[in-house]
Amino acid sequence: MVPMNLYLEGRAVDVISTGSWTKKAIKEIKRVGDVSIIASSEESNFSYIPSDFSFNANASYTYITSNNTIAGTQWSDIPTTPTPLVADMSSDIFSREIDINKFGLIFAGAQKNIGPSGVTLVIIRKDLLKRSSENLGTMLNYNTHVDNQSLYNTPPTFGIYMMNLVFEWLEEKGGLNAIERINKEKAKKVYDCIDGNFYISPVEKESRSLMNVVFRIKNNDELEKKFIQEAETAGLSGLKGHRSVGGCRASIYNACPEESITELVTFMKDFEARHR
Amino acid sequence: MVPMNLYLEGRAVDVISTGSWTKKAIKEIKRVGDVSIIASSEESNFSYIPSDFSFNANASYTYITSNNTIAGTQWSDIPTTPTPLVADMSSDIFSREIDINKFGLIFAGAQKNIGPSGVTLVIIRKDLLKRSSENLGTMLNYNTHVDNQSLYNTPPTFGIYMMNLVFEWLEEKGGLNAIERINKEKAKKVYDCIDGNFYISPVEKESRSLMNVVFRIKNNDELEKKFIQEAETAGLSGLKGHRSVGGCRASIYNACPEESITELVTFMKDFEARHR
Numbered sequence: 001m002v003p004m005n006l007y008l009e010g011r012a013v014d015v016i017s018t019g020s021w022t023k024k025a026i027k028e029i030k031r032v033g034d035v036s037i038i039a040s041s042e043e044s045n046f047s048y049i050p051s052d053f054s055f056n057a058n059a060s061y062t063y064i065t066s067n068n069t070i071a072g073t074q075w076s077d078i079p080t081t082p083t084p085l086v087a088d089m090s091s092d093i094f095s096r097e098i099d100i101n102k103f104g105l106i107f108a109g110a111q112k113n114i115g116p117s118g119v120t121l122v123i124i125r126k127d128l129l130k131r132s133s134e135n136l137g138t139m140l141n142y143n144t145h146v147d148n149q150s151l152y153n154t155p156p157t158f159g160i161y162m163m164n165l166v167f168e169w170l171e172e173k174g175g176l177n178a179i180e181r182i183n184k185e186k187a188k189k190v191y192d193c194i195d196g197n198f199y200i201s202p203v204e205k206e207s208r209s210l211m212n213v214v215f216r217i218k219n220n221d222e223l224e225k226k227f228i229q230e231a232e233t234a235g236l237s238g239l240k241g242h243r244s245v246g247g248c249r250a251s252i253y254n255a256c257p258e259e260s261i262t263e264l265v266t267f268m269k270d271f272e273a274r275h276r
Numbered sequence: 277m278v279p280m281n282l283y284l285e286g287r288a289v290d291v292i293s294t295g296s297w298t299k300k301a302i303k304e305i306k307r308v309g310d311v312s313i314i315a316s317s318e319e320s321n322f323s324y325i326p327s328d329f330s331f332n333a334n335a336s337y338t339y340i341t342s343n344n345t346i347a348g349t350q351w352s353d354i355p356t357t358p359t360p361l362v363a364d365m366s367s368d369i370f371s372r373e374i375d376i377n378k379f380g381l382i383f384a385g386a387q388k389n390i391g392p393s394g395v396t397l398v399i400i401r402k403d404l405l406k407r408s409s410e411n412l413g414t415m416l417n418y419n420t421h422v423d424n425q426s427l428y429n430t431p432p433t434f435g436i437y438m439m440n441l442v443f444e445w446l447e448e449k450g451g452l453n454a455i456e457r458i459n460k461e462k463a464k465k466v467y468d469c470i471d472g473n474f475y476i477s478p479v480e481k482e483s484r485s486l487m488n489v490v491f492r493i494k495n496n497d498e499l500e501k502k503f504i505q506e507a508e509t510a511g512l513s514g515l516k517g518h519r520s521v522g523g524c525r526a527s528i529y530n531a532c533p534e535e536s537i538t539e540l541v542t543f544m545k546d547f548e549a550r551h552r
Contacts, residue, residue, distance in 0.1 A: 158393075
């Protein structure tokens with residue numbers, strides 16, 4: 001929906017390519033118009049968030065994926081852009097404080113930090129709404145949803161109700177500031193196990209995600225298999241890396257409690273001691 | 277999505293116009309191509325399902341809304357069409373047996389007879405899939421969902437899980453054949469109260485919906501207001517007609533038990549006795 005609504009004829013979209021989600025977005029933008037990839041870390045399997053690029057002042061907008069679940073990278077600092085910044089924040093929204101003024105549009109599937117799958121949250125800067133053509137299908141035009149307060153159609157009521165409960169939980173925790181501190185502590189504990197000898201991170205230090213800790217074990221497929229199996233038996237599930245890249249991955253979204261991190265780290269240290 | 281995927285250049289869509297939902301569909305088809313309204317009951321406030329029309333053998337497809345929630349009409353017999361029949365069955369799917377072979381495509385929002393809002397069920401005849409242009413956005417192309425067994429994106433898992441429970445419930449009841457019999461009995465009990473003197477049906481007999489029983493009380497707004505208020509007090513809620521047409525409406529989907537119908541009918545008779 002983003003390119004359909006925000007693309008301006010003849011003004012290529014600036015994209016910083018950081019993984020599979022950005023690549024899928026590029027494919028969709030190309031159906032509507034042109035793309036200018038101003039930086040990419042694809043040459044190193046998306047192991048870092050690029051920092052060396054310059055924006056086109058004439059772009060329709062600038063596009064980033066703020067957190068990359070498969071590569072395990074995350075934008076630690078959101079860039080300031082000359083054109084409206086559009087961010088797919090599906091996997092790290094509400095995990096930390098952000099400066100909302102930097103963004104033109106944020107969209108996020110609910111299923112990581114917001115609530116059950118089947119709801120998508122969109123935040124759009126009001127002045128961008130006038131870009132949408134009246135020829136767009138009614139449901140595909142952001143104005144329909146803004147004008148009708150997201151009630152043009154029957155919305156996914158259960159999901160929205162659950163979102164509200166999650167937001168209440170988040171406020172009880174102390175809000176974004178508090179959850180950011182907790183998430184940083186959680187991630188640090190896991191990354192501290194990854195010293196580069198036994199557990200190896202394919203991700204450059206400055207680009208490491210607070211949500212998805214991706215790691216390898218001595219680049220040894222067999223050992224990783226054993227690790228994932230034993231972890232499963234110990235009650236630690238979901239540690240297999242995404243099927244497209246293999247390896248291991250600990251996804252530690254807001255809902256993952258600190259106790260689970262303690263258990264994971266204990267298990268990782270024990271496994272290392274037994275297989276070093 | 278239907279016109280985007282199924283429209284064939286230069287071949288207007290045959291539409292039988294039976295209410296607000298069809299009118300919205302016509303608006304969306306017109307964004308993509310031409311519409312040929314081969315019959316309409318708009319001149320009588322959509323009080324019946326037309327039976328006098330002839331199909332264009334060259335249409336891209338034929339479009340109907342099988343049940344009209346606001347007008348309170350329903351196609352009792354699904355027509356046999358020379359071009360693929362596309363039906364919005366949002367409000368009566370799984371309420372009765374249908375001959376699936378008559379349809380090219382069925383779509384239905386879940387929130388009436390299937391499960392919670394936020395899921396849409398689509399049944400498409402395989403040969404129609406080749407009509408979709410590769411230029412369509414990935415999520416807007418039916419092939420994406422067929423090729424990936426509805427798992428290209430993270431689907432609304434909770435809604436789908438609930439759908440399964442509803443289907444199990446439906447099978448325990450005896451399936452579509454059984455629910456159709458129950459629905460007919462339920463609707464008959466309410467329509468039997470509507471004799472045309474006190475309670476008046478704006479809908480022609482042959483076109484009356486088994487799902488949405490629409491009625492007026494002596495065409496008297498004040499009396500209807502009183503009826504709705506007293507019903508509410510008696511625990512019978514939701515009897516107000518759609519805001520666009522006024523009057524009263526009993527929506528008696530699959531989930532509405534026979535006991536509720538008995539209570540409603542008792543209340544209607546009592547109210548009539550007091551205000552005749």
